[in-house]
Amino acid sequence: MKNEFTLAFNEVLEEKQLPKEVILAALESAMVSAYRRSVNASNAQHVEAKVDPETGKVLIYAEKEVVESVDDTRTEVALEDALKVDPEAELGGMVIVETTPKNFGRVAAQTARQVIQQRIRDAERQVQLDFYQKQIGEIVSGIVQAINSQGLTIGLEMHAEASMSRKDMIPKERFRIHDRVRALIAEVKDTPRGPQINLSRTHRDFLRRLLENEVPEIYHGVVEIRSIAREPGERAKVAVMATQSGIDPVGACVGIRGVRIQAIVRELHDEKIDVIEWNDDAGAFIAKAISPARVLGVYLNEEHGISRTATVIVPEDQLSLAIGRDGQNARLAAKLTGWRIDIKSLPEAAGDALYRLQQDEKLTELAEAEKETIAEVDGLLVRKNEGRPLNPEEYDKLVKFVDRVEKATTTKAEPVQEEPIAEAVPEARNLIPDSAFETDVLDSGLPEHIAVILQGGGYRTVGDLAFQMKLEPDKVLSLNGIGARSIEKINELVASIVAEPVAEEAIEEPVKADEAAPEPESAEETPIAEIFEPVEETVEAEAPVEAVETMGTEAQEEAVTESEPEPEPEVEEEDLSFEELFELKQEVLEAEIRGEEEEEEEEPALDVSKKKKKKRKSVQVEYDPDRDMVVRKKKHKRGGGLSDWDWDV
Numbered sequence: 001m002k003n004e005f006t007l008a009f010n011e012v013l014e015e016k017q018l019p020k021e022v023i024l025a026a027l028e029s030a031m032v033s034a035y036r037r038s039v040n041a042s043n044a045q046h047v048e049a050k051v052d053p054e055t056g057k058v059l060i061y062a063e064k065e066v067v068e069s070v071d072d073t074r075t076e077v078a079l080e081d082a083l084k085v086d087p088e089a090e091l092g093g094m095v096i097v098e099t100t101p102k103n104f105g106r107v108a109a110q111t112a113r114q115v116i117q118q119r120i121r122d123a124e125r126q127v128q129l130d131f132y133q134k135q136i137g138e139i140v141s142g143i144v145q146a147i148n149s150q151g152l153t154i155g156l157e158m159h160a161e162a163s164m165s166r167k168d169m170i171p172k173e174r175f176r177i178h179d180r181v182r183a184l185i186a187e188v189k190d191t192p193r194g195p196q197i198n199l200s201r202t203h204r205d206f207l208r209r210l211l212e213n214e215v216p217e218i219y220h221g222v223v224e225i226r227s228i229a230r231e232p233g234e235r236a237k238v239a240v241m242a243t244q245s246g247i248d249p250v251g252a253c254v255g256i257r258g259v260r261i262q263a264i265v266r267e268l269h270d271e272k273i274d275v276i277e278w279n280d281d282a283g284a285f286i287a288k289a290i291s292p293a294r295v296l297g298v299y300l301n302e303e304h305g306i307s308r309t310a311t312v313i314v315p316e317d318q319l320s321l322a323i324g325r326d327g328q329n330a331r332l333a334a335k336l337t338g339w340r341i342d343i344k345s346l347p348e349a350a351g352d353a354l355y356r357l358q359q360d361e362k363l364t365e366l367a368e369a370e371k372e373t374i375a376e377v378d379g380l381l382v383r384k385n386e387g388r389p390l391n392p393e394e395y396d397k398l399v400k401f402v403d404r405v406e407k408a409t410t411t412k413a414e415p416v417q418e419e420p421i422a423e424a425v426p427e428a429r430n431l432i433p434d435s436a437f438e439t440d441v442l443d444s445g446l447p448e449h450i451a452v453i454l455q456g457g458g459y460r461t462v463g464d465l466a467f468q469m470k471l472e473p474d475k476v477l478s479l480n481g482i483g484a485r486s487i488e489k490i491n492e493l494v495a496s497i498v499a500e501p502v503a504e505e506a507i508e509e510p511v512k513a514d515e516a517a518p519e520p521e522s523a524e525e526t527p528i529a530e531i532f533e534p535v536e537e538t539v540e541a542e543a544p545v546e547a548v549e550t551m552g553t554e555a556q557e558e559a560v561t562e563s564e565p566e567p568e569p570e571v572e573e574e575d576l577s578f579e580e581l582f583e584l585k586q587e588v589l590e591a592e593i594r595g596e597e598e599e600e601e602e603e604p605a606l607d608v609s610k611k612k613k614k615k616r617k618s619v620q621v622e623y624d625p626d627r628d629m630v631v632r633k634k635k636h637k638r639g640g641g642l643s644d645w646d647w648d649v
Helices: 004-016 020-039 079-085 104-111 113-133 204-214 249-254 256-267 282-289 316-323 325-337 346-359 361-369 371-385 392-409 426-430 434-438 448-456 462-471 473-477 484-497 504-516 528-541 545-550 553-563 578-597
Strands: 047-051 058-067 076-078 094-098 139-147 151-155 161-165 180-191 194-200 223-231 235-242 272-277 297-301 309-314 340-345 619-624 629-635 642-647
Touching: 004 020, 004 113, 020 047, 020 058, 020 113, 058 079, 076 079, 079 094, 113 180, 113 194, 139 161, 139 204, 151 180, 161 180, 180 204, 204 223, 204 235, 204 256, 223 249, 223 325, 235 249, 235 282, 235 325, 249 256, 249 272, 256 272, 272 282, 282 297, 282 309, 282 325, 297 392, 309 316, 309 346, 309 392, 316 325, 316 340, 325 340, 325 448, 340 346, 346 361, 346 371, 346 392, 361 371, 361 392, 371 392, 434 462, 448 484, 462 473, 462 484, 473 484
Parallel strands: 058 076, 161 194, 235 272, 309 340
Antiparallel strands: 047 058, 058 094, 139 151, 139 180, 151 161, 180 194, 223 235, 297 309, 619 629, 629 642
C-alpha cells in the first residue's frame, strides 16, 4: 500500500505536468535550505539532500572536517565516525557524512513549504517557456479569459496565458469571454513573472499555416507557397508553385467548388484571398498579380541603382479594377512581386509614348521610323479625347505602338548585378549569418512601408539588405522614400544580426606605442610642478636676456637666483558667510572687467587651450540696492547712452 508521501508526490506530478526529476530536485533543494535554517549552517559548507520517492524519507549529507575531538557538530566529525564512511579518512581532511537532525521531516515540512512551492512554480514556468519557444510560428487554440481595451487574454495549454493586442486582431472582429480563438504564436519572451506569449491573427504566416492545415498538397510539399501579401480583414494574395509536374497549384488550394479556400475565408473574417500561380518570368508574374484586371503589357525597368519598376498597361475600362479600392490591388501586387508597379491606361500610355518620342534624343531614330504612325496615333488620341469611339483595329494599333516605344526605352539590369555580390566580397559576407538570407524583409520587424520600399529595390531578404549596408549604404539611401529616419531603423536591424569583428590594428597600436616609449633614466617619477617650472622661468627671463649677457659671472648667478620663483604660501580654506561670499563675488566681477579694459593683454604661459578674450571698453559694474543685483552697463559708440544687463546674485 502506498504511503501518503507517494500519493502526494504523484498528485503533484499529475497536476503540474512536470517530469519526476524536476519535482525531486525541487524537494531536495528545499530540504537543503531547511537544514541550513534549522542548524544555522554556513552557505559555504557543502550540503546535499536525498529524498526516497517510495518512502518519503529524507537524508541530509554535509561535508565536515575530520578531528580528534568534536567541538562543533555542524562542521566537525570524529575520526572514528569518519573511518566508517571513508576508510582512507585522515585528520584534517574533509569527509561527507550523514547529519540528518532528529524530527527533521516535520520541521522541514514547515520551513521548506514556501521553497518547494517556489521551485515548482519556477520549474513550471521554465517548462512552459521551453515548450512555447519551440511553437513560435505555429497556430495554437485557446479560450478567451478576459477582454480589455488593450486586447485579449487567452488561456492556453499547460496553464499558460497569452495576450493578443488590438493591432494583432483582424479589424471589425469581436470576441466574447469563453470563445475559442485560433492564432499564431508571434513572440515568446522570458520575464520574471513567467513567459510572455504574444499571439497574432494579422501576421502573414497565420494565413500560411491555415493553408498548410487545409491543403494537404502544401503540407506534404507538393505545392509550395512562394509569397504572401495581406491586408488583414480586407484582401490577400498568395503565390503558389507546384514542385511536381501534372499538379495544378491553384486548383489544389481552392479545392472542389472552393471548399478549401472558403474554410480559410471564414476563419479570417471573410477576407478575400486571390491564389496566383508563381512564374519565374517577372512580367508574366506581375500580369497575374494584377488580376482580376486584364493586362495588355508589362514592361520592366531594372536600371542599376534605381528601384525595380514595372509599367503595366491595361485597357481604359480595366484601370479602376487594376488599381483597386484605395489602391489596394496594386499595393498588394507590389508586395507580392517585390516590384514597384506603375499602372497606366492605354490612352495614357500612348500619350506618354508620343511625348517621349518628341523629347528624348535617344529615340530620334525610332521617331524618324515611326513618323507616319505618330501622326496616326495622334489623330486616334484626339478622337478619343473628343469622346468618339475607336474600333478594335485602332485599339490594336495603339497597343503595338506603345509596345514598340516601351521596349525601346526599357532598361535592363547590368550583367554584373546577376552575379552574387557575396562572392566578390567574402569578408562582408562572413559577417552575416546564413539565417538572415532566409528571412524575408517583410518579416524583419521594420515598418511596413520601409519593408515594401526595400523589397521593391531588390532587397528581398534581410541578408541582402545587411550585405548592401555593409558595402554601399548610399545605394539604400538613394531609394525613393528612404530617409534619415528609415536608415536609422535599418542600421538598428543590421546591428542586431551582424557580428562586428574585433579590430586587430586598434589593439596592436597602443602596444607598439608603449614599446616605443623611452624608459626614464631614474626610477623616481618627476613631479608635475618640476616639469612646468622651466617654462615659467623661460617666460619671465625672455625680457632681460640682453642685460644678463652683459653682466659678469657673479652678477648672472645673482640674477638667476633672484629670478627663481618663491614657493607660494598654502592657503587655508575657511567657511565664509553669505555677505562675505557676496562681496568676494563682486570683487571678482570687477577684477574681470578691469582685465578686459586693459589695452595690452597678457597671454597665459601654461594654458594654451584658452582663447584670448576680446577687449571690451566702456563697461561699468554697479550694485543696485533697490533691485538687489549687480548691474553691468556699457556705453554705446553712438548716442552716448548706457544699456545695462542684470546679473542675479
